[in-house]
Amino acid sequence: MTFGKTIKMFLIDGDPSGRLTCELSNWTGLAYRIPRTEVKKCGDRPNLNSTGVYMLFGRNDDDKEAVYIGEAEEVYTRLQSHLREKDFWNEVIVFISKDENFNKAHIKYIENKLYEKAKATNRYDVLNGNIPPMPSISEADCAEMDEFISNLLMMVNTLGHKLFEEIKDNLDSTNSEAWYINAARGAKAKGVQTQEGFVVLKESRIAISIVDSFSERLIAKRDDLIHSGKIQFINDEYIVMEDLLFSSPSLAAAIVMGRSANGLAEWKDTYGKSLKDFT
Known part of the structure; x- marks a missing residue:
């Protein structure tokens, strides 16, 4: 209590x-x-x-x-x-x-x-x-x-520092179930919403390639995650090595899918309903 x-x-x-x-x-x-x-x-x-x-x-x-x-x-x-x-x-x-x-x-x-x-x-x-x-x-x-x-x-x-706060500690109690993306180029991810944003969970897979229209900002974000070792290329797959916090479901979906994405539409529950259906 x-x-x-x-x-x-x-x-x-x-x-x-x-x-x-x-x-x-x-x-x-x-x-x-x-x-x-x-x-x-x-x-x-x-x-x-x-x-x-x-x-x-x-x-x-x-x-x-x-x-x-x-x-x-x-x-x-x-x-x-x-x-x-x-x-x-x-x-x-x-x-x-x-x-x-x-x-x-x-x-x-x-x-x-x-x-x-x-x-x-x-x-x-x-x-x-x-x-x-x-x-x-x-x-x-x-x-x-x-x-x-x-x-x-x-x-x-x-006092403003989440130094000791686990990324998944503050799950949104109104929407704390898991959400999924299964998409092209090997994208297969699981995520949850928290009070801080959207978390892509460890062991998720992101797309092995990106589309030509992928923005430079998103390319830089993806490359940074790969170069830092938070996403690693193992057995011909890009695997998420730790829980990753993103500011929005759309940013999380874009990194996972390797293209611009509307996260409210792309993240779905086990019954195929999207985040948008619950807003």
Whole structure:
């Protein structure tokens, strides 16, 4: 059973794009979202120099969303060093404990769990050079930290980053059944609608060739998926190697079929009814 949540945000400088704090009712955690350009102002936040974990958000050299996940016993001091040493990031989200109950082992445990979760969801390029080590803590402490992490994941999503969100986590409850395309040139795909768009599922097949009229934009998108290894040519078929999120059913259908397509008409259920029939 899920319950409603109350989240309180405070704009520190009265600017919605500036520094803010974020709190969840009945939770000891406190989140800060700070633009890179505002980090030096945070000397006025004494609790930022306590023990915590943080995520640096930006884009990598290929213009893909990227993140660095870290921990520190004095977070503000560490962030100042990152200003000098890491140039990819433009925003940081920090989590500390309002009751100052974190020790070094606690934050290393959280750091490791966040790293593993971010790698598993594969939404962002995780720029950590090494896997954060897992410390030895008691079973009781593990349970407490896991509960803290559960709320932390929700807060990161609330603050605009789907770093830890599985692509298929947010299925559209009104239309969550599977949809299919069986078409020319080997296109045979299965997909689902989510709150973010349309997901073509792993092991789907896309057309082995494209039509002459296929737009340059769509060719570039298809080529990028192939070159990144998300779609691979195996046994004379192009196979989808992981769930792929598209902004619309039409874009998903076009990539699958190798031609321009109206996704509302092309994606059909097992009875042959199209998405359009359900809108």
